[in-house]
Amino acid sequence: xxxQDTFPRRIWQIVAAIPYxxxxxxxxxxxxxxxxxxxxxxxxVLKRLPAGSKLPWHRVINRLGEISLTGADLDRQRQALLxxxxxxxxxxxxxxxxxxxxx
DNA sequence: AAACTGACTGTTA
DNA sequence: GTAACAGCCAGTT
Numbered sequence: 748x749x750x751q752d753t754f755p756r757r758i759w760q761i762v763a764a765i766p767y768x769x770x771x772x773x774x775x776x777x778x779x780x781x782x783x784x785x786x787x788x789x790x791x792v793l794k795r796l797p798a799g800s801k802l803p804w805h806r807v808i809n810r811l812g813e814i815s816l817t818g819a820d821l822d823r824q825r826q827a828l829l830x831x832x833x834x835x836x837x838x839x840x841x842x843x844x845x846x847x848x849x850x
Numbered sequence: 851a852a853a854c855t856g857a858c859t860g861t862t863a
Numbered sequence: 864g865t866a867a868c869a870g871c872c873a874g875t876t
Binding site: 754807 | 857
């Protein structure tokens with residue numbers, strides 16, 4: 748097996764496992780990936796996703812239950828979440844206790 | 851190799 | 864409720 752075990756690959760695998768209609772946080776993904784202090788790097792991986800990726804990156808939000816993106820990007824993520832039934836207010840705030848995914 | 855960057859988080863005030 | 868700071872650590876220059 749020539750498969751490498753790189754940080755981005757672990758992140759991609761975890762994000763791919765977030766169920767439809769659920770969300771999780773950067774910190775939780777980092778913890779599941781085995782680098783509990785690498786929440787920032789999780790954001791870095793998602794930011795650099797290959798164009799055309801089918802990963803549900805929009806299901807990842809911050810620990811306060813808010814979308815971390817701004818401007819047009821925030822709006823895109825909000826629309827993607829609304830489209831799968833996640834309630835997001837106009838500021839990008841989500842009821843984390845209600846939609847949180849526990850891997 | 852070294853410096854810089856940042857889709858984060860916890861603490862402090 | 865806000866804002867400022869300091870750790871954090873993998874990717875990019």
